[in-house]
Amino acid sequence: MGRKNYLVEGPSGAGKTTVCDELQRRGLHAVHGDRELAYRGDPETGEPTITGGHEHHIWDLDKVRRLVSATDEPVTFFCGGSRNFQKFIHLFDEVFVLDVDLATLDERLRVRPEGEWGARSAERERVLQMHRTGGDVPEGVRIDATAPVEVVVDEILRRCRAQSPGRAELGEWTADFWLDPACPLTRHTARWISLIAAEYPLRIRWRVMSLSVLNEHRGDDPEGDPDGYLWIPARVATAVLVEHGHDALGRFYDALWTEPDGTGREWIGDISEALHRSALPRGLAEAGTSTAYDSALRASHHDGVDRIDAEIGTPVLVITTAAGERRAMFGPVLGAVPARQEAIRLWEATLLMTSIPAFREITC
Template sequence: MDATFFFDPACPFTWRTSRWLVGVAPERDVTLRWRAFSLSILNGDNVPDEYKPMMAASSRALRLVEALRADHREETIGTFYTELGNRTFEAGAPITDEIVVAAAETAGVTDPKAVLDDESWDEAVRTSHELAFGSAGPDIGSPVLLVEGAARGVHGPIIDQVPGREEALAIWDAVVPLARSTTFFEIKRGRA
């Protein structure tokens, strides 16, 4: 089964959900597809000044995601995002341009700055974002998960920490039928 994960690399909840999904994929024979979801596009100018450098670095990273996708390099995207998350969320550091470049180089991207600085990829990022938002929106954020056989995507699942194997598989086995249901709308609880 294919599953498309639309993500913004600046979001910590998205990072944890991605680690859940990466762990589940081989267990459930899931082929992961990675796409851009832009919190910068979603929030427009409504971003506090302290977060603007992180959002700019994330936007540049999403250019690379879409460039790699266009080149059919899904595994490289997955490696890039893993490197990026390890250097940010796992290391307790905010995303920066320097971290994005280092993660891209470690993932095997030759001359990543050429793509990171290429604004022509912004349209592909916007198209991907609009696909995700249109699939699961309104009132959503990052991540969006679209599973094969589902007419619409879902926002999330949002998880606070990466679960162990059994719980991870149980979440997957619950999410897929809900995502494929044409009558399911929403399940949510407050953060405690």
């Protein structure tokens, strides 16, 4: 199912199901092995059995092989445990083993719903005993699963990118992304490029441009901003970039467009609150009504806009390959965040079009 396939294993209670849910929430292709592949059977022969306990919890070998050999997904994660993993573990590009300490494992098992494996005292003791001896799970890259699931998945994805053949052969690419922090359409493109960075060895460097700077020479006001409100978030974003760097700007930008629970907003939120949620000083909000960072804002703006010999808007995207080849473009401008497969197709199409020297523009 994936051109790259990863197995996420670990003892009962380590968090395999939770990790799978989080991978799917991020738009990545992940298979709940214990739901979609598992049955009761003989670990050696694969023959189904009517009775049997934990030792007969196995995965369908033919299904695993079929899914691994398909190539309709760039990457697929198989999450779950099985007693016949020795039969198919060699098919995976890497194995990640979720690792928890004994006390954490015991605590998680004690709150399991009745009917789930490990909820009963005898089952729980068996899981804990296997944890003590290190049995029942394959060898693999150990991932600290006591951390919040978001951190666990971040670490798994970081390891995947570090081992990617694309990185080994081509090295890491860079996407310099110039944004006006208050543009809703730019937000769609930013979410798209973030999704691509989770799939490929791509580092994003967030930068600032400004529609206010872009349009200040015009007699009309295409943004409908007679009071100059759009200067405020652009100035604050510049202050974040200057004082704390590209990654901090990315965190601030995400917080500006999301609620505290992570749901997206239709318009930017409170700047001071976004700074606080990004672990940045609230005092940076004062830059919004000051000209202290205007020279830096203009410099950043022109650093992006001047790379394209055309009348453009936001965003500006500059892709640099590991070999140093650079491609600058305005956009792509998106009306919504594309679904994962469409996002990947758009990325591949963008690279194809911008690799043609004669290519100039498409307007839909």
